[in-house]
Amino acid sequence: MSRFPWPVPFGWFAVAWSSHVSQAAVVPYRAFGRDLVLWRDERGDAHLQDAHCPHLGAHLGHGGTVSDTEIVCPFHGWQFDTNGRNTCIPYSERTNGKARLRTYPVLERNGLVMAWYHPSDEPPxxxxxxxxxxxxxxxEWAAPVSRYFSIDTAWQEMAENGVDAAHFRYVHGTAEVPVLERYEPNGFTSHMRSKQFFVTPRGNVEGRIDSDAWGPGFSVVRFGGIVDTVLxxxxxxxxxxxxxxxxxxTVRRFADDRATTAVGExxxxxxxxxxxQDKPIWENKVFVERPALADTDGPFMQFRHWAAQFYADVPSQ
Ligand code: FES
Ligand SMILES: [Fe+2]
Incomplete structure (x- = not known):
């Protein structure tokens, strides 16, 4: 039995760091429970499409190539444009209007390639x-540093951490339970402001964790107190x-570059x-629909109400 009840949510999701997808690169990718192909055309734009060629099913991410702004199948050379339309069958005078690759809206921002996924292909x-x-x-801010993790759980379980003030003390060993000053779900976005004490060699230092989310796939977290960090x-x-x-x-630069690097790291x-530290909890816990909460627990139900809007009322394709 599944540990939680949700399908894949819809939204904008990071599918790569921009710098990892070079010009004319074609790579296999899997996300949203689907086999995908991620590629960059010769003009520099990134694209995400379903992987399997509608002709006879080759995976475009394994041996596919780029020709200007089109992707070429490695099996029989059919070409598809950035909308997934068949534009050329090299051994025929005609194209096949029915041969279409499902194409996901893509944008590149903040050094990330982001794709819009919706199970029934609704636009962003x-x-x-x-x-x-x-x-x-x-x-003012240092060059970005990146880290990648793979976690066996659903998005909602990880996101719920943000409103779970008490776990910071028990899982992360913070000196105090952070004080959640504000939690405001607002349409597709949500905003959290909190005060937190960090344990340092100089004793406990008061700091802040403020986070803003745009749907399930993108959040900006600003840490203040010891060193200004944006995640x-x-x-x-x-x-x-x-x-x-x-x-x-990224961290706010100090006058001295070496200090910036050390503190940032x-x-x-x-x-x-x-x-x-959260990972083993997430990978083994179950979702409790009606949790037995303490009066001082965070706004779990408000968070869950916000999260529920990202599951479309259609079976995942
Ligand atoms: S399977 Fe792609 S061209 Fe034939
Ligand atoms: Fe956590």
Missing amino acids: MWDIPIVDEFGVDND LGCATPIEADRCEMRFTF AAINEISRQLL
């Missing part, structure tokens, strides 16, 4: 913001019960360590 319902701290010409937290459902997590960090390692 919101946008992904540009996060200033990750701007290439923003020299882009991107969860991508690979299957209904498995996620990839892409973390991209310490902050990043700490946040990554926390994720690895």
Whole structure:
């Protein structure tokens, strides 16, 4: 029996870091319970499409090539454009109007290739913001550092962590339970403001964790107190019960470059360590629909109400 009841949610999801997909590259990818092909055309735009060629089923990610702005199947050379339409059958005068590759809307922002997934192919319902701290010409903030994790759980279980103030003390060993000042779900976005005490060699230091989410796949978390850190937290459902997590960090620069690197690394390692502390809980827990909560527990039900909107009322295709 599954440990939780949800299908893959819809939304914008990170499918790669931009720098990992080079010009004219074609790579196999799996997400949303589907076999996919991720590629970049010769003009520089990234694309995500279903992997299997509608002709006779070859996987375009294994041996497919790019010709200008089209992808070429390795099996019989059929070509498809960026909308998934068949544009050329090299051994025929005609094309096949019925041969179509399902194509996912893609945008590149904040150093990430993001794709929109909806089980019944509804168009995007919101946008992904540009996060200033990750701007290439923003020299107040250090060059981004990234970390990748694969976790055997559903997106919602990981996201629920944000409102679970008490676990910080018991799973992550923080000095105090953080104080959740505000939790505001608002349409497809949600906003959390919290005060937190960090344990340091100099004693407990008061800090902040403020996070903003745009749907299930993209959140911006700002840590303040010890060192200003911004984290882009991107969860991508690979299957209904498995996620990839892409973390991209930046820290506010100190005057001294070496200090920036050292302090930045310490902050990043700490946040990554926390994720690895959560992992065994997430990978073994079950979803409790009617939890027995303490009066001082966080706003779980508000979070769950917000999360519920991302499951479409159609069976996953
Ligand atoms: S299977 Fe793709 S061209 Fe034949
Ligand atoms: Fe956690």
